[in-house]
Amino acid sequence: xxxxxxxxxLRTDLLSNxxxxxxxxxxxxxxxxxxxxxxxxxxxxxxxxxxxxxPSTRTRLSFETAMLRLGGQVISMADPKASSTAxxxxxxxxxxxxxxxxxxxxxxxxxxxxxxxxxxxxxVPVINAGDGTGQHPTQALLDVYTxxxxxxxxxxxxxxxxxxxxxxxxxxSLVYLLARFGVRLLFVSPRGLEMPPELNAxxxxxxxxxxxGRDLAAAMRESDIVYVxxxxxxxxxxxxxxxxxxxxxxxDMDMIRQAKPGITIMHxxxxxxxxxxxxxxxxxxxxxxxxxxGVPIRMALLALxxxxx
Amino acid sequence: xxxxxxxxxLRTDLLSNxxxxxxxxxxxxxxxxxxxxxxxxxxxxxxxxxxxxxPSTRTRLSFETAMLRLGGQVISMADPKASSTAxxxxxxxxxxxxxxxxxxxxxxxxxxxxxxxxxxxxxVPVINAGDGTGQHPTQALLDVYTxxxxxxxxxxxxxxxxxxxxxxxxxxSLVYLLARFGVRLLFVSPRGLEMPPELNAxxxxxxxxxxxGRDLAAAMRESDIVYVxxxxxxxxxxxxxxxxxxxxxxxDMDMIRQAKPGITIMHxxxxxxxxxxxxxxxxxxxxxxxxxxGVPIRMALLALxxxxx
Amino acid sequence: xxxxxxxxxLRTDLLSNxxxxxxxxxxxxxxxxxxxxxxxxxxxxxxxxxxxxxPSTRTRLSFETAMLRLGGQVISMADPKASSTAxxxxxxxxxxxxxxxxxxxxxxxxxxxxxxxxxxxxxVPVINAGDGTGQHPTQALLDVYTxxxxxxxxxxxxxxxxxxxxxxxxxxSLVYLLARFGVRLLFVSPRGLEMPPELNAxxxxxxxxxxxGRDLAAAMRESDIVYVxxxxxxxxxxxxxxxxxxxxxxxDMDMIRQAKPGITIMHxxxxxxxxxxxxxxxxxxxxxxxxxxGVPIRMALLALxxxxx
Numbered sequence: 023x024x025x026x027x028x029x030x031x032l033r034t035d036l037l038s039n040x041x042x043x044x045x046x047x048x049x050x051x052x053x054x055x056x057x058x059x060x061x062x063x064x065x066x067x068x069x070x071x072x073x074x075x076x077p078s079t080r081t082r083l084s085f086e087t088a089m090l091r092l093g094g095q096v097i098s099m100a101d102p103k104a105s106s107t108a109x110x111x112x113x114x115x116x117x118x119x120x121x122x123x124x125x126x127x128x129x130x131x132x133x134x135x136x137x138x139x140x141x142x143x144x145x146v147p148v149i150n151a152g153d154g155t156g157q158h159p160t161q162a163l164l165d166v167y168t169x170x171x172x173x174x175x176x177x178x179x180x181x182x183x184x185x186x187x188x189x190x191x192x193x194x195s196l197v198y199l200l201a202r203f204g205v206r207l208l209f210v211s212p213r214g215l216e217m218p219p220e221l222n223a224x225x226x227x228x229x230x231x232x233x234x235g236r237d238l239a240a241a242m243r244e245s246d247i248v249y250v251x252x253x254x255x256x257x258x259x260x261x262x263x264x265x266x267x268x269x270x271x272x273x274d275m276d277m278i279r280q281a282k283p284g285i286t287i288m289h290x291x292x293x294x295x296x297x298x299x300x301x302x303x304x305x306x307x308x309x310x311x312x313x314x315x316g317v318p319i320r321m322a323l324l325a326l327x328x329x330x331x
Numbered sequence: 332x333x334x335x336x337x338x339x340x341l342r343t344d345l346l347s348n349x350x351x352x353x354x355x356x357x358x359x360x361x362x363x364x365x366x367x368x369x370x371x372x373x374x375x376x377x378x379x380x381x382x383x384x385x386p387s388t389r390t391r392l393s394f395e396t397a398m399l400r401l402g403g404q405v406i407s408m409a410d411p412k413a414s415s416t417a418x419x420x421x422x423x424x425x426x427x428x429x430x431x432x433x434x435x436x437x438x439x440x441x442x443x444x445x446x447x448x449x450x451x452x453x454x455v456p457v458i459n460a461g462d463g464t465g466q467h468p469t470q471a472l473l474d475v476y477t478x479x480x481x482x483x484x485x486x487x488x489x490x491x492x493x494x495x496x497x498x499x500x501x502x503x504s505l506v507y508l509l510a511r512f513g514v515r516l517l518f519v520s521p522r523g524l525e526m527p528p529e530l531n532a533x534x535x536x537x538x539x540x541x542x543x544g545r546d547l548a549a550a551m552r553e554s555d556i557v558y559v560x561x562x563x564x565x566x567x568x569x570x571x572x573x574x575x576x577x578x579x580x581x582x583d584m585d586m587i588r589q590a591k592p593g594i595t596i597m598h599x600x601x602x603x604x605x606x607x608x609x610x611x612x613x614x615x616x617x618x619x620x621x622x623x624x625g626v627p628i629r630m631a632l633l634a635l636x637x638x639x640x
Numbered sequence: 641x642x643x644x645x646x647x648x649x650l651r652t653d654l655l656s657n658x659x660x661x662x663x664x665x666x667x668x669x670x671x672x673x674x675x676x677x678x679x680x681x682x683x684x685x686x687x688x689x690x691x692x693x694x695p696s697t698r699t700r701l702s703f704e705t706a707m708l709r710l711g712g713q714v715i716s717m718a719d720p721k722a723s724s725t726a727x728x729x730x731x732x733x734x735x736x737x738x739x740x741x742x743x744x745x746x747x748x749x750x751x752x753x754x755x756x757x758x759x760x761x762x763x764v765p766v767i768n769a770g771d772g773t774g775q776h777p778t779q780a781l782l783d784v785y786t787x788x789x790x791x792x793x794x795x796x797x798x799x800x801x802x803x804x805x806x807x808x809x810x811x812x813s814l815v816y817l818l819a820r821f822g823v824r825l826l827f828v829s830p831r832g833l834e835m836p837p838e839l840n841a842x843x844x845x846x847x848x849x850x851x852x853g854r855d856l857a858a859a860m861r862e863s864d865i866v867y868v869x870x871x872x873x874x875x876x877x878x879x880x881x882x883x884x885x886x887x888x889x890x891x892d893m894d895m896i897r898q899a900k901p902g903i904t905i906m907h908x909x910x911x912x913x914x915x916x917x918x919x920x921x922x923x924x925x926x927x928x929x930x931x932x933x934g935v936p937i938r939m940a941l942l943a944l945x946x947x948x949x
Contacts, residue, residue, distance in 0.1 A: 370684065371686045386721070389737055392715045392717065392738065392741055395715045396687055396741040396742065400687070401685055409719070410719065412877070430930070520656040600729070600733065601727050601729035601733060601734075602729065602733060603728040612823070619736050619740060620740075622737045622740050623739075626741060
């Protein structure tokens with residue numbers, strides 16, 4: 023039987039399909055329990071440490087909620103300037119000290135590989151909540167969980183991914199996972215913000231059906247889901263180019279009316295202007311439900327790695 | 332029967348007299364339960380999110396204590412610089428995301444109307460913990476609760492309010508409430524920091540007995556309570572004028588000895604110099620009891636809006 | 641019978657030997673209970689306020705863990721810039737307000753004497769978590785607790801203390817305590833960072849066996865424990881002097897092989913370079929166990945001062 027007890031959760035590509043199923047079924051079970059008003063006590067007497075060496079209120083609050091909903095407790099370092107790192111302490115030492123307090127550690131760090139470094143230093147399970155340009159596995163997991171809830175199954179689905187596909191760690195973690203489930207991928211991005219060619223090559227080697235383009239409307243006519251990400255002005259050398267492109271990547275109700283019927287809209291949030299406010303009322307606008315799905319997914323991970331599911 | 336279940340608490344003038352009675356009687360019941368050493372479990376399994384887009388340790392800790400004393404749990408955003416607002420996210424989006432985690436939201440924001448905007452965006456109850464120059468309803472409620480505890484009843488009372496009556500949102504929320512209970516109001520302020528004329532007019536229209544003056548000692552001879560607020564030097568064009576006035580608005584034991592016997596001293600805190608330290612030992616100095624009353628009042632609000640009183 | 645109920649914990653020299661024994665035996669009992677997987681409920685329904693007017697993530701998280709492991713709850717002020725002190729409020733007023741919320745207060749402050757000032761202002765127990773160049777009693781207590789666990793007894797032990805002995809408040813709190821238990825002390829420091837002469841004099845008056853030197857290797861040949869502290873470059877007028885000395889005060893495996901067999905290595909952390917990483921694998925390297933011992937010691941203090949042990 024598959025188990026995650028005592029394991030770290032650092033990247034999505036290290037999780038087997040069996041482990042993924044275990045995570046999703048556990049999340050679903052917790053979600054139903056919460057909905058029915060049940061009080062969960064899986065983590066009673068346990069302490070989670072959230073170590074955020076880079077601020078991220080959304081991800082931190084989602085993990086803390088997950089722990090509290092399981093009956094556990096939380097200690098939190100949310101301001102890196104207040105940490106011992108400022109006194110020259112190594113990451114390994116900081117994490118080793120906190121491992122003397124807590125039963126499980128969630129870490130966010132601006133440097134790629136930091137979560138692995140933390141995991142190597144301690145015996146308690148470490149969950150990666152984003153390591154710079156590295157991975158953000160719990161976001162990818164909650165995205166796939168959302169897809170399954172919104173669409174019933176991933177079988178035969180087509181997903182358009184639009185925006186800055188070059189720099190988005192969320193998107194990179196996600197496409198690997200989707201490729202494994204046979205989701206057809208349509209990448210839509212402005213010139214210069216395309217999916218990295220080596221990642222594209224890898225996806226094709228995995229047997230993925232991947233295509234690239236610049237026309238969001240065209241992609242939305244063929245897609246069951248569109249996953250929107252933010253395009254940052256500062257990524258453009260030529261501001262005029264940004265202003266020209268911006269409009270074509272703002273998703274509004276007009277575009278939805280011309281898209282495949284029943285199209286689902288996802289976004290990792292925060293959103294700025296890339297989805298018009300009017301879309302919020304559309305039934306297929308799943309982004310706030312998606313954010314809420316972070317809680318059961320993180321509950322599942324916390325309970326599984328500590329052997330308390 | 333009156334109920335606040337599912338309602339937002341944004342301003343005091345929207346609360347009916349029946350709702351006020353319900354809040355005060357619930358607060359009183361919780362306060363007695365705590366005093367008797369009872370463990371309350373009204374909010375067990377529930378999560379409060381405190382979103383402070385403007386720092387206020389006192390108000391935040393008071394709300395968090397209230398939630399914990401009811402057996403609930405807390406997630407907290409205390410540093411606006413670490414929030415997604417810094418990435419350009421709208422207040423509505425931030426609050427909608429947090430509504431996916433928490434059962435009730437307390438918000439503090441530097442902009443007037445922000446609490447209403449937050450409430451409009453979500454289905455979970457929102458409590459206003461201060462919105463710029465707008466309202467600070469829980470402070471006004473705890474002030475009235477304090478008055479009732481200190482004086483038994485509000486019937487026939489006279490209250491002097493002294494200090495910066497122009498800029499204090501606390502005082503504005505409070506006087507509306509006091510006017511409804513028939514409390515006679517004596518406003519004492521330096522030139523230029525008077526109660527806004529339109530507010531004075533409204534109070535008179537409500538049938539309030541309102542008078543204005545500059546002489547604190549005179550007002551204290553006629554008042555059962557004096558409510559002191561801070562005067563900020565930076566409000567004065569002429570520093571000499573500030574220095575001249577300052578002394579006359581510093582409440583000390585000499586002034587208390589010349590005041591109406593048994594006069595009660597209140598202050599929303601923090602205090603700087605406007606009440607002399609020697610007054611702390613005076614039996615009628617109620618300001619620290621007043622601060623402590625914030626806990627039962629906020630317990631009552633949290634339990635009532637979530638239907639768990 | 642000795643009891644600490646209702647008492648403040650501000651300095652180690654005010655604790656009687658009987659009180660010390662009570663703290664250590666209570667800590668030991670809690671530690672065993674946690675190890676056996678027992679759920680403690682001593683502090684159920686109680687609220688701890690951690691007031692950190694100076695950041696210290698390690699100490700704050702250790703206290704908060706202690707409270708949570710006892711079934712209690714925590715409110716926290718970790719960012720002094722967000723506190724009412726910024727509005728000109730006195731420390732006494734801040735602490736008095738928080739005493740209206742919490743059952744016990746832990747305070748860290750950059751000014752010597754601040755913990756005493758806080759304790760004088762309130763009726764709830766106050767625990768000093770470091771007051772500037774003053775004391776840091778809970779660190780000294782966990783150090784002695786660690787010594788007893790690592791060595792069985794303090795009887796007949798010799799301890800070398802190395803590094804900046806002039807400026808370290810931790811070391812000053814500790815040596816007083818060790819002197820009382822008859823531990824032989826060998827002070828090793830660079831020129832200019834020696835233990836203050838008046839402290840040395842006091843220790844000798846207490847009957848302590850104290851010696852001073854500059855040779856760490858020599859001291860380690862005679863010591864059962866070496867307590868390492870950080871030397872800060874900025875303490876030196878002549879950077880060349882720092883560079884020359886630095887090497888001789890970096891503890892590595894070579895030095896351990898030449899030291900008294902079974903020597904125990906302690907450090908209050910954070911460590912920078914003064915203990916080589918290779919030492920971490922040495923069985924006698926106790927510094928991470930030492931950090932973890934902060935939790936049972938602080939559990940003991942919280943439970944004892946609130947009468948809930």
